[in-house]
Amino acid sequence: MAVSRFLTFLLLALVLALAVAQDTACPDGTPGDCANPDAGVTADAAEVKVTPPQAEPEDPKCPSRPHIIRCAAKYLDTNKNNKLDRHELEGAIDELSWLARGVLKIIGSVNTIMSKCDYDGDDAISIDYDMDNTSETCLASCFKRRAFKSAFFADCDL
Numbered sequence: 001m002a003v004s005r006f007l008t009f010l011l012l013a014l015v016l017a018l019a020v021a022q023d024t025a026c027p028d029g030t031p032g033d034c035a036n037p038d039a040g041v042t043a044d045a046a047e048v049k050v051t052p053p054q055a056e057p058e059d060p061k062c063p064s065r066p067h068i069i070r071c072a073a074k075y076l077d078t079n080k081n082n083k084l085d086r087h088e089l090e091g092a093i094d095e096l097s098w099l100a101r102g103v104l105k106i107i108g109s110v111n112t113i114m115s116k117c118d119y120d121g122d123d124a125i126s127i128d129y130d131m132d133n134t135s136e137t138c139l140a141s142c143f144k145r146r147a148f149k150s151a152f153f154a155d156c157d158l
Helices: 002-022 065-075 086-094 098-104 110-117 129-133 142-152
Strands: 041-043 048-050 083-085 124-126
Touching: 065 142, 083 086, 086 110, 098 142, 110 124, 124 129
Parallel strands: none
Antiparallel strands: 041 048, 083 124
């Protein structure tokens, strides 16, 4: 039993080490968390110009926040009310394998996720309002977005 726990811990540590090693640089080679590739903001001497997002495939190493939000709406919002209710999130986590639940613990418990993503405190993460207001706290890093996507909807290509 102790050997099994040790091997499980060792496997989880290896998965985390590999994920952290891959998260040390963005696709363009700059260190740290990736900027949102969909932002498209360029500065000119006289004005700031915002370009619309390009229809490019998502980078599997750094999925964009809008991509994760679209996929969560499709796969996790089971009652289709445009909100991720606490019970929907708990149900989705309960359906994960023990290994995926262990990796997802890096993001945090349901309470932690709700505190970081539920801006208005109504115990539901609205796809529009809450996600627009929590960009600094909710799924802010490439690593967390990648972990969330791989746990719940690895094949999502919305």
